[in-house]
Amino acid sequence: MSSDRSEYPVTVQQHILREQKRFPGASGEFSWLLSGITLAAKMIEAKVRRAGLNNILGAQGDINVQGEVQQKLDVYANRVMSDSLGVRDSIAVIASEENEQPTVLRRQSPQARYIVVFDPLDGSSNIDVNVSVGTTFSIIKRPQGVYCDNDILRPGYEQVAAGYVLYGSSTMLVYTAGNGVHGFTLDPGIGAFVLSHEDIRMPTQGKYYSVNESHYADMPPEFRKYIDGLRSGQYGRKYVSRYIGSMVADFHRTLLTGGVFIYPPTKSHPSGKLRLMYEANPVAFLAEQAGGKATNGQERVLNLMPDGIHDRTPLIVGGLTEMTEFEKCRRDALRQDSSELNRAPI
Numbered sequence: 001m002s003s004d005r006s007e008y009p010v011t012v013q014q015h016i017l018r019e020q021k022r023f024p025g026a027s028g029e030f031s032w033l034l035s036g037i038t039l040a041a042k043m044i045e046a047k048v049r050r051a052g053l054n055n056i057l058g059a060q061g062d063i064n065v066q067g068e069v070q071q072k073l074d075v076y077a078n079r080v081m082s083d084s085l086g087v088r089d090s091i092a093v094i095a096s097e098e099n100e101q102p103t104v105l106r107r108q109s110p111q112a113r114y115i116v117v118f119d120p121l122d123g124s125s126n127i128d129v130n131v132s133v134g135t136t137f138s139i140i141k142r143p144q145g146v147y148c149d150n151d152i153l154r155p156g157y158e159q160v161a162a163g164y165v166l167y168g169s170s171t172m173l174v175y176t177a178g179n180g181v182h183g184f185t186l187d188p189g190i191g192a193f194v195l196s197h198e199d200i201r202m203p204t205q206g207k208y209y210s211v212n213e214s215h216y217a218d219m220p221p222e223f224r225k226y227i228d229g230l231r232s233g234q235y236g237r238k239y240v241s242r243y244i245g246s247m248v249a250d251f252h253r254t255l256l257t258g259g260v261f262i263y264p265p266t267k268s269h270p271s272g273k274l275r276l277m278y279e280a281n282p283v284a285f286l287a288e289q290a291g292g293k294a295t296n297g298q299e300r301v302l303n304l305m306p307d308g309i310h311d312r313t314p315l316i317v318g319g320l321t322e323m324t325e326f327e328k329c330r331r332d333a334l335r336q337d338s339s340e341l342n343r344a345p346i
């Protein structure tokens with residue numbers, strides 16, 4: 001038997017068990033919970049990889065709670081995530097982007113201590129054109145006692161774990177349990193997610209900025225001023241624009257190569273388009289754990305208090321340099337506003 005242990009891949013299960021030891025009192029329930037997500041990810045991945053062959057492309061025809069045409073893969077991914085998580089006794093409640101209301105699985109069980117909020121297939125409008133899509137998830141711990149409906153509306157700093165699965169040129173699971181960010185690539189040969197990116201760190205400064213430029217004209221002034229600076233080289237380098245239109249893919253590139261991803265307030269989405277609880281919060285937790293920052297343009301995303309599980313929020317997430325420069329733009333815009341107010345005729 002080889003003595004070189006580096007030959008043996010570290011699977012996500014092994015890594016989670018190692019992380020598990022950080023959760024005092026958790027008796028393997030956390031790793032069992034996360035294994036529900038990895039199982040679902042493999043099942044979704046198998047369908048995504050064959051989408052063009054299984055006549056599973058295209059719209060299911062139904063309209064989901066977001067008013068969006070449900071793609072067949074959306075429906076499948078939602079069912080697989082719900083079923084895989086539903087059998088984990090440690091989960092009290094699940095909430096999905098595809099369902100208007102959360103599903104309460106175990107209201108009174110003292111063992112059911114976790115709440116999982118997820119988007120089963122983010123970016124699904126890109127499925128038919130073979131663009132990367134992703135699954136996002138956020139895990140929060142609920143207070144002891146009988147589950148009450150408001151137990152789910154918690155700020156992002158209460159997340160105990162979060163992450164995403166990116167169905168791209170390879171399938172990757174990226175997660176944090178509060179002890180760094182770790183990436184696992186699915187090895188189709190053995191059907192396991194194996195550690196490929198341990199302790200991911202977001203570069204202090206990158207070279208890409210990522211925003212849907214068609215919204216430029218109706219963004220708030222501080223966002224326009226900031227983007228002008230990214231393009232002009234004002235922040236020490238001329239940035240290159242990269243936008244896939246699938247948040248998980250755009251954020252994954254930002255996490256690995258640095259730079260900034262922005263979904264600002266727009267005319268069609270004045271409160272932003274992305275969802276706080278199952279898109280912005282996981283991304284913000286990962287970004288901070290990797291040395292970056294994430295705000296809604298004014299305050300830290302992880303401090304935002306949701307009013308509803310489908311709340312939207314603007315999001316700007318990136319490396320320290322990019323986020324510091326945005327903050328300067330915002331302060332300048334505030335100063336300009338106040339000086340204009342002072343000059344305003346009485």
Ligand code: P6P
Pocket residue numbers: 122123124125212245246247248250263273274
């Ligand atoms: P736009 C995909 O539909 C999504 O929810 C995110 O994954 C993505 O970042 C965003 O919408 C893209 O929106 O307005 O640029 O098409």
